[in-house]
Amino acid sequence: MRFNHAKKNTIESELIRLTSLILLSSIILCTIISNLILYKQNYENVKRYNNDMLEQISQSTSSYFSTINLVVYNFVCNQQAQYYLIQARKDNSPTTSTISYLENNLRQISYALPGCSLHLFIDNPSCPPIYMEDPSLIFTPGYHFKEDSWYQEFSKIPENQMYLVTTYEDRHYYINQTEGGITIIYRIRNNSNLNTIGYLLADIPGQVLQEKLNIRNQPRFYLKIVNSEQKEILNTLPPNENGKLFQMTVYEPFTSWIMTAYTQNDNFNTNSTMVMFSNIFCAFLVGTAAFLLSVHFARSLTEPLKVLTASMQEMETGTFGNLIYCKTDNEIGFLIDQYNAMNQKIRDLTQKKESAELAQKDAQITMLQNQINPHFLYNTLEMIQGIADGPSSLIIKNCCNALSRMFRYNLKGPHIVTLEQELQHIKYYIYIMELRFNHLFQAKYQIDETLLRYKTVKFSLQPFIENAILHGFTEHQLHGVLLISVSREVDGRIQILIKDNGYGISSGTLGKIRQQIHSTDTQNYVKKEYGSVGIVNTHQRLLQHFGDEYSFYMDSVPQKGTTVAIHLPRIL
Template sequence: MMRILDLFRKMSLMRQILFLILMMLIILLISFIISNTIAGGIIERKVTVSVDKILQQVMEKMESFYSDMGGISTSLLYGPTIENFLDSDDLTRILMNNEVNSVFANTINLKENIRGIHLYDKDGKLVAGIGAGTGDAVKSPAARIEYSGILSQPNTNVTLTYYSIAFPIYNFKSELLRDYKGTSVFVMNTENFNHILKNAKMTAHSRFLLLDQNNKIMASEGDTRRFDTFDPSVWKNDKRYIYQSAVLPRTGWKLISIIPKNELLQDLDVIQRLNIVTYLIMFGMLCLFLFLFFTRIMKPIKALMDFIKSYPKKGGEHRFNVVVHNEIGMLAVNLNKMLDKIDSLGNEIQLAQRQMYEIEIAKKQAEISAFRNQINPHFLYNTLECIRALALYNKGEEIADISASLSNMFRYSVKGNDFVTIRDEISHVKEYANIIELRFMRRIRVEIEAEEGLLGKKMLKMLLQPIVENAVFHGLEKKRGKGIVQLTVHSLSDNRIRYTVQDNGCGMDERLVQELLQRLRNSDALVPAVKDDMQGIGLPNIYRRIKLFYGDAAEMDIQSQLNSGTMISISIPVHENAEHEVGTNRG
């Protein structure tokens, strides 16, 4: 080691730098190879652990499916109808056949993937059934619940998407330990397994499969169109794939995950090639740099450094003697100029700092002035409360009511939260309705109907009142006689809530309705709307807001008949904690 150090010291500076650069490149290349190998192993291990968790989750979903089918079969097979049917003679069974079929039909409706139910007596004879069949006889007696594999069309080689579950039926009222009464066979569709396997894929070309006992594919995620019968051993021994499997204990079915390794490591391959190219380019550039550095830079810089070291001692008007006229020479010239301007630059810096300080003070004063000129919302609240108190004192109850409603509406509108409960939004509409009823001498009335269970749900603020206002001023204000605005809130089956505002006002013809719908739904509807004398700015702004927050999940529909009224409905998803999801609480 000491000998190597002695040899290194005897080398020229050029060779020392070159040696160090080469050692650095070699060490970095070795480090990259090692880190790339380790990273590949880590990725494979993490993917393996992730797939194990996915397999466990799928197995838990399958176990839940088994439990559901067990509960359905117990409720059906040990009910009085099936027990009486199996205990009766052939003639009675014929009379009960319609009743049994009705029970079977009701059971099929419980799960959409049940395609048929068939009942066999203790001798294995088919005594009742509806829907698709298996085409096979049953074992008599069946020892336990048995799950078949993929079924084939009877007398053909056509593979169906069905499988069967055989449930043995026992008489638990008998003194015998296992008094076998018959077997019920449920014919099931495999489509529900596709739902269970959904989102189980790890990469674009990976495969996730559910195989039966004969290795036939029952359900899959990924490209499995080339396979009918799947041979796990072929894929398990293929080093190009990460193969993992799990056996479902009740059925003997297999869960298979196959992930191409090249998809997991392709980013590492790109980085590896990029690094090799980079190292080669760096080596060439470093060689060129070394030559220029020592011939055109090192010597001039050394002279310049000597001058800089000596300047504090000499000071004054001492300047560097420029010999070369390259960049180093320009640096020396600029250094001389810099020394000439040190004093003036110091004065200029002080002047600039003073000016910046004065500008900042002026800016703060302007901000303070702007704050002083702002209207304090609490001043308006207090003023409205004062008007209300004076109205009550002078027995002007209607003035007090309309002042209180206006105060509540203003207070609600300036609150910072973008999301409020449906209860709060309806309360805001009621305050508006109170003002409208007083203004129009009870000629216009607002009726509200909402499901009690929805009042605590969250919704976008200020959605309903502008629609009600639109109905009043564009539908009912010009109408002769009494007008009604009906606001209803109810839930939909797809986890959405529909808000409907309907009036019996002037309405619109079909052409105007279509023009309004087109204006709302074209691409320009997502920018702030320009005021329109017919529809106002309420509907375009509301459509824009629900589309910005909910995207395609939000819908707005308009139906209207001339001289009959208009109905506007909005359907948006249910949100329990919308404020935290979108982060719109601005205080």
């Protein structure tokens, strides 16, 4: 079908108008982006400044603590100092010369570490703490350093660790503990046997720490340092500081500290922010107008495409032949005309294809049924031959009667039957097999009679029962049980369960059967272990008829039996 249009317009004119609006919007967007770039540049500058400062502070920290460690190391490892330290550790009452020597050494160390307080604790209850004169330092009578929390914390670390950095709050011998700072605890060991002689504590006040880290005179720069346990070591950020602060955090590996830098930029917070928001407000007003105009033109352009898209979505669901009526006088109108013609052709071809597929499906079902009939006939004649060798003519009569009913069931009627008819056919078959194998097994039935009126495919159960008997009970001892159950599943489907307590199937054979069942080749099945040709053919017939609503499950345990579960939809 073709539509005739009195006037032919082009999409080009409409796109020109739309492009003009896009260009205007792009100018506004560029203005906004330029402001954001200025903001980002300023931010990067502050970030770079913070990064440089933190790097400098980190280097200063490493250098300062390396200096402290070197000074302390030279003291504790000095041969003469070791002699006096060991004497102070051994003597019940250290001599005045020993104490005087150690005090002089502490004084020499303090010259190299200005602003720091040094305290020497000998691991000897008779030796009092050795320290420089400090009015804020008071030891109570009976004081021993092992009562302090710093010792409790330090005693938990490995013996080979030389020092530990902690905060002022972890030692109790100072009266004034408000200035902040850190304490470095050094373990003093005997050079010969590595036994602990005592401990040297270096108290570094917060002001000294700021000076050594080069942050005392940095304008608009603040630093906060915490240790790995989130205990605050240093914080130069005023509590009443206002304004936007740029924050950056780094990890200092030498001391395991976490350093956070704060920087304020008032000029950026005032001028740049005001200009940026003014531009954004103006751009918002102009952009809103451009957006409304763009929506108007875009709708006039895309409305026919929406109609075309809706029709294509209907086509995806299998609905063909619905023509589109849309008043559009441009190239899209011509496209819709061509689409309508294509839609009609697809509808005609689809109908032809569906008819051909239906005929092919009927042919496949007939082929699969014809494949199973010779297989069943051969096995049944073999059973009758075995029964005819016996003395009882009544048994032969009943067996022939059952066989005739089975063949009448096979030759007459459609290939779709009720479950009741299929189960009656199965009972005839099981009767013959019980006679053939001299009642080697016993059949039990658990049937929900409300489900017998629903449909199934003819000969859909016999192959599974035949395999259960021939491969489960032929060499089995007496008291074999074959259970046939028909019940309703939770999802409403019918479950047919065929279960035996026979020999079972090995995992390798079971895997081959499952592989053949899931194969897409329905023409060239080769009979293998456990008679899989009958199972595969029946599976294909059920799948052809019921589709995805049908499912099949087969499991087996050697020496315990095999279970087959068939799930069918309830179809009247």
